[in-house]
Amino acid sequence: MSRRIGSILIRAIITLLMVAVLNFVLFRVIPGDPASLLLSGARTSVTAEQMAAQRQNWGLDRPLFPDQMVDYLSATLQGDFGYSFKFRGRHVADLILERLPATIVLVGLAQLIAILCGVMLGLYAGWRRGGAGDHIATGASLALYSTPAFWLGMILVVIFSTALGWLPGYGAHSPGAITSSLDWLLDYLGHLALPVTAVALGLIGQYVVVARAAMSDVVTEDYMVTARAKGLTGGQMLMRHALRNAMLPVVTLITLNLGYVVAGAITVEAVFAWPGIGGLTVEALNARDYPVLQGIFLLLGASIVVANLIADLAYGLLDPRVR
Amino acid sequence: MTNPSQDKTPLLEVDELAVDYGLKGVSSRAIDCVSFALRAGEAVGLVGESGSGKTTTAMAIAGLLSPNARVSSGEVRYRGNRLPIDDDAAMRPHRWSETSVVFQGAMNALNPVHRILKQIAEPCMLKLRMSRSEATARARELLELVGIPADRGAAYPHELSGGMRQRVMIAMALACRPSIVIGDEPTTALDVITQAQILKLLGELRSQLNLALILITHDLSVVAEACDRVMIMYSGRIVEDGTVAEIFAQPKHPYTRLLIESIPNPASGKKMIRPIPGDPPNLVNRPSGCAFHPRCPSAMAVCATEVPSLDKFGQGHVACHLHRFSQKDRVAAHA
Numbered sequence: 001m002s003r004r005i006g007s008i009l010i011r012a013i014i015t016l017l018m019v020a021v022l023n024f025v026l027f028r029v030i031p032g033d034p035a036s037l038l039l040s041g042a043r044t045s046v047t048a049e050q051m052a053a054q055r056q057n058w059g060l061d062r063p064l065f066p067d068q069m070v071d072y073l074s075a076t077l078q079g080d081f082g083y084s085f086k087f088r089g090r091h092v093a094d095l096i097l098e099r100l101p102a103t104i105v106l107v108g109l110a111q112l113i114a115i116l117c118g119v120m121l122g123l124y125a126g127w128r129r130g131g132a133g134d135h136i137a138t139g140a141s142l143a144l145y146s147t148p149a150f151w152l153g154m155i156l157v158v159i160f161s162t163a164l165g166w167l168p169g170y171g172a173h174s175p176g177a178i179t180s181s182l183d184w185l186l187d188y189l190g191h192l193a194l195p196v197t198a199v200a201l202g203l204i205g206q207y208v209v210v211a212r213a214a215m216s217d218v219v220t221e222d223y224m225v226t227a228r229a230k231g232l233t234g235g236q237m238l239m240r241h242a243l244r245n246a247m248l249p250v251v252t253l254i255t256l257n258l259g260y261v262v263a264g265a266i267t268v269e270a271v272f273a274w275p276g277i278g279g280l281t282v283e284a285l286n287a288r289d290y291p292v293l294q295g296i297f298l299l300l301g302a303s304i305v306v307a308n309l310i311a312d313l314a315y316g317l318l319d320p321r322v323r
Numbered sequence: 324m325t326n327p328s329q330d331k332t333p334l335l336e337v338d339e340l341a342v343d344y345g346l347k348g349v350s351s352r353a354i355d356c357v358s359f360a361l362r363a364g365e366a367v368g369l370v371g372e373s374g375s376g377k378t379t380t381a382m383a384i385a386g387l388l389s390p391n392a393r394v395s396s397g398e399v400r401y402r403g404n405r406l407p408i409d410d411d412a413a414m415r416p417h418r419w420s421e422t423s424v425v426f427q428g429a430m431n432a433l434n435p436v437h438r439i440l441k442q443i444a445e446p447c448m449l450k451l452r453m454s455r456s457e458a459t460a461r462a463r464e465l466l467e468l469v470g471i472p473a474d475r476g477a478a479y480p481h482e483l484s485g486g487m488r489q490r491v492m493i494a495m496a497l498a499c500r501p502s503i504v505i506g507d508e509p510t511t512a513l514d515v516i517t518q519a520q521i522l523k524l525l526g527e528l529r530s531q532l533n534l535a536l537i538l539i540t541h542d543l544s545v546v547a548e549a550c551d552r553v554m555i556m557y558s559g560r561i562v563e564d565g566t567v568a569e570i571f572a573q574p575k576h577p578y579t580r581l582l583i584e585s586i587p588n589p590a591s592g593k594k595m596i597r598p599i600p601g602d603p604p605n606l607v608n609r610p611s612g613c614a615f616h617p618r619c620p621s622a623m624a625v626c627a628t629e630v631p632s633l634d635k636f637g638q639g640h641v642a643c644h645l646h647r648f649s650q651k652d653r654v655a656a657h658a
Contacts, residue, residue, distance in 0.1 A: 222431040229387055229426075230446045230495075231418035240445070244436050320479040321435055 004316065004323065012309045019301035024072045026297075027290050033060055037288060038085060081295040086287040092295035095280065100262070102172060103269070103276030106192065107261045110199035111254075117200075118207025119250055125208065126215025126246065127238060137208055145205030150267035153198035157271070160194060167193050170273050195272040199265045203257070210253050215246040248319055252311050259307030263300040332403045333360035334502060334535050335384065340397035342379050342388065351607045353379040353392070354559045358633070363502060366529060366536040368546030368567070370582070371556035372603050377539045380556070381505045384537070385422050386414030419446050422503040423496040425489075425525075427512055432492060433480040439491045440466070440476030446498045465494040469524060486517035493524065497532070504529075506538045510545060522549045543586055547571060552639075555579045558604045558614035565639025575641040577619050613644065621645055 035054040039046045055061050062068060075082070081092035118141070125134040144152075161169030168174065172191050173184075218224065219242065227241045262277065269278030277296060284292040316323050340357045343350045354376035361367060369377045382388055384399055386408050394409040401421060407413035426432035434442060440462050447458035463473035469490040480488055489509060496504050506525065510518040526549055529536050538549055546553045547567055554564040555576065563576040574580040581599045601618035604610055610617050616626035625644050633642040 222426060223434040225387070226424075226426055226432045226495075227434075229385060229418055229424045231415050231420065231450055232445075233412075233415065236449065241434050241437075245434070319436060321481050 005313065008309060008312045012305050015305050015308075016302060019305065020073055020076055020298060021069070023294055023297050023301065024069050027294055028064055028068075030290070034058065034085070034290065035060060037290075076298065081298070082291040084284075084289055084292045086284065086289040086292070092291050095292060096277065096295055096299060099275060099277050099280045102274060103278060104261060106195055106269070106274060106276055107199060107265055109192065110196045110203060110265075111257060111261060113196070113200040114203035114207055115254055118204040119211045119254075121204070122208035122211025122250075123215045123243070123246060126212040126217075127219065127242065129212070129216045129219065134212070138212060141205035141208035143205070144201050145209055147202065147205075148267070149198050149202035149265060150271045152201055153195065153268050153271040156194045156198055167191075169194055172275050195265075195268055195274055198268050198271070207250070207253065211246065211250050214249045215242065218242045218246045221245070244318065248315065251314050251318060255311035255314055256304075256307055258310065259300075259304035262303040334363045334365075334402060335361040336400040337380070337384065338397050338400065340380070340383060340399060341395045342376075342383055343393045343395050344389075345391050345393060349607060350393075352395075352559055352609075353606065354383070354556075356633070357397070357556075357559075357561055359554060359561065359564065361503065361535050361537065363535055364529065364533045365552065366526075366538065366550045368543075368550035368553040369537060369539045369556060370541065370543055370546055370553055372541055374558075374603055374606060375556040376559040377556050378507065379559075381424075381507060381537060381539050383408050384503070385424050385505055386411075386418055387424070419496075419501065420450050420499045421501055422505065423499065423501040425492050425496045425504060425506045425509045427489075427492075427508055430512055433488060435480055438477055438479055439483070443476070443491065443495045443498055446495070450499045461498070462494070465497055466491075468497070468528070469494040484517075485513050486520060489513060489517075489521050490524065493521075493528070497528065500532070501534070503535045503537065506536065506540075508540055509538070511540070511542075518545070519548070525549060543582060555582065558609060559606070560614070560642065561633055561640070562615065562643070563639065563641045564633075565637065565641075569638055573637075575636060575639075575646055576615075576643045577621050577645070578615050581620075613642075 033055070035051055035058060039051060039054060052061075059068065059071065079093060081096075084090045084092055084095055087095060121137050121141070125137040128134055157169035160167045168191050172188060174187050174191075224237060224241060227237045232240065266278035266281050268274070269276050270282045273279065277299075280292065281296050283289070284296065337357055337359050341355045342353050344353050357376070357380055359367075369380060371377045379388075379392070383392075383394070386406065388394070388408065390411075392409075399406045399408050401417070406417060433439065440459060443462035443465055444453075444455070444458035447453045447461045448455065451458075451461075453461060463476060466473045466476055471487060471490055471494070475483075475487075480491070483491065492509070504525075509525070510521050513521060522545065525536065525538075528534060536549070538546065540546060543553075550567055552564065553567050553570050554561050555570075555578065556562065557578050563570065563574070563579045565575075570579060571583060574583050578599070581597070584597050585599060587596045599618060604614045604617075610627075612625070612627045612629050613619070613622075613631050616622040619626065623644060629644070631642045631644050631647060633640045634647060636646055
C-alpha cells in the first residue's frame with residue numbers, strides 16, 4: 001500500500017516537472033521575444049542598441065538551455081511567476097490568485113450540481129437499462145454531452161436574460177450601491193445562475209453516460225446473480241453489491257474533473273464576462289501576455305496532475321484489487 | 324439406495340416442467356417434460372452438453388429464471404408445496420434458506436470489492452436475522468468447515484486461489500442451512516487436483532449435513548466421483564436417468580453410451596477419444612421426433628416422427644424407442 005502511494009507521488013512529481021519544462025519550451029518557440037514585443041509598442045523608434053541592452057538586462061542574451069531554463073525553474077519553484085505585460089508591473093501570481101475564487105465558485109458549484117444529478121440519473125438509467133427512463137436520460141445526456149457549453153450559455157442568455165429579463169447575463173455583480181451583505185449575496189447568486197447552468201448541463205451529460213455504462217456493466221456480472229440467489233431484494237442488490245462497483249469509474253471521472261475546477265470553463269466565462277481564470281486567459285491571449293499565460297498553464301497542469309494523484313489514491317481506497 | 328426416507332414425500336419434485344425463453348418475439352423451448360424427484364441427502368448429477376437445458380432446469384429449481392424465461396407448463400414442489408418459480412419476489416424467502424447455489428466461484432461469482440467474511444455473513448444477517456457479530460461468528464465457523472483458516476476471512480476474492488474461492492462459495496452456500504445445494508459446474512474452472520479436493524469436500528459436507536446435492540456438469544467423471552444418481556439431458560429433455568453404477572455399466576440410451584465412450588480412458592489403452600458425430604440440435608428449430616435421431620447410430624423410422632416418453636426401465640428411466648419396443652416385445656413374448 002505505502003509502496004504504491006510512494007510510486008504514485010514520485011510519478012506526480014516527475015509529471016509536474018515535465019509540465020514546467022514544456023511550459024518553458026512552449027513560450028520560447030513562439031516567434032519574437034519579450035523585449036521586441038514590449039518595445040515594438042513604444043511610440044518613439046527603438047534602436048538596435050536599446051533592444052540589445054534590454055535583452056541583456058532581462059538575461060535574454062544568455063543561452064536558452066540550460067541557463068534560462070534553470071532560471072525559470074528555480075524562480076517558479078520559489079513562487080516567482082514573473083510580471084504581466086498587460087497589467088504592467090503586476091505579479092502574475094497576484095493576478096491569478098485574484099481571479100481564482102470566482103472560477104472555483106462557478107465551476108465547483110456546476111460540478112457539484114452535475115455530479116449529484118448526473119451520477120444518480122446515470123446509475124438509475126443503468127440499473128433499469130432498456131426502460132423508458134433509460135432511453136430519455138441517455139438520449140438527453142448524449143445531446144447535452146455533444147453540445148458546446150458556450151453555445152448553451154448564449155442560448156441561456158438569449159432566453160433568460162435578453163428575452164425574459166429574469167437573470168443578469170453579464171459579469172458577477174450589478175453596478176451600483178449594495179446596501180447589505182444579503183443583497184450582495186442574492187445579486188451574486190443571480191449572476192451565477194446562468195453560467196453555472198451552462199457549465200453544469202454540459203457536465204451532466206458526461207456523468208450520465210459514464211455512470212450508466214458502469215452500472216449496466218455491473219448488472220450483468222456474475223456476482224449480481226449470486227446476490228439474487230442469496231435472496232436479496234432489488235434494493236439490497238443495488239445498495240450492497242452494485243453501487244460500489246459501479247462507482248469505480250465514476251469516482252475516477254469526478255476526481256479527474258476536479259482538475260478542471262481550477263482551469264475553469266474558458267469559453268463559458270468569456271460568454272458571461274465572468275471575472276475568473278477563464279476570462280483572464282482570454283484577456284492574456286488577446287494581449288499576448290505570455291507571463292500570465294505561462295502562469296495559467298502551469299496552474300492548469302499542476303491542478304490536473306494533482307487531480308490524477310487524488311484519482312489514483314481514491315481508486316485504491318475503493319477497489320481492493322489495485323491496492 | 325433403500326432407506327426409510329424413500330417412502331415419504333420427496334424433498335423436491337419436478338413435474339412435467341417446460342420453460343421457454345422469449346427473445347425478440349422468437350420463443351424457444353429450453354426444457355420440456357422434465358420430471359424427477361430428489362430425496363433428502365441424495366446426490367444427483369445433471370449431465371448434458373451446452374444448451375441441453377441442465378442449467379435452465381437447475382435455475383428453475385432455485386427460482387433464478389431470468390426475466391425473459393416463462394414457465395409454460397408443469398410445476399416444482401418443495402416438501403409437497405408448489406414453488407412460485409415464475410414469481411421473482413415470491414421466491415425470495417425460499418432462496419438460499421432452502422436451496423442455495425454454488426456458482427463457479429473461481430470466476431466472478433464473488434463480489435470483488437467486499438471481504439469474503441462479509442460476503443458469507445451477508446445471508447446470515449439478511450435471512451437468519453442474525454446480528455453482525457453473530458453472523459461474523461457463523462461465517463468464521465463456515466470458513467473453518469470448508470477448510471479455510473477463519474483469519475483468511477479478511478481477504479478479498481482476488482487474493483485467493485481458484486480452489487479457495489470455490490471453498491468460499493461453498494461456505495457461502497451453506498450459510499442458511501439449506502436442504503438442497505445446486506452445484507453449477509462448481510469444478511469446471513479448476514485443475515484436476517483441486518477439482519478432486521472440492522468434490523471430496525462437497526461429499527463430506529453432504530453426508531455431514533444431510534444435504535441434497537444437484538451437480539450440473541458436462542463431465543461424467545465428476546458425476547461418477549460425487550453422485551448416487553445421474554440424469555442425462557439432451558435438447559431440453561431427460562433422456563435417461565439411473566444410478567451411477569447402472570448407467571456406467573449398462574447405458575441404455577445411445578446418447579448416454581456415446582457420451583461414456585467419449586471419455587478418455589488411459590488405462591484401456593485407447594489412443595483416441597471417440598467424439599459423437601454431428602452437431603448439437605438447434606433449439607428454435609428442433610429435429611422432429613427424438614431430438615437425437617439425426618446423430619443416433621441406432622435410429623429407426625419411428626424416431627423421426629414420435630417423441631419417445633421417459634419410461635421406467637430397470638431401476639431408472641430411459642426415453643428411447645429402442646427400449647420401448649424391446650420391452651413390448653418381451654411383454655408380448657411372455658404373454
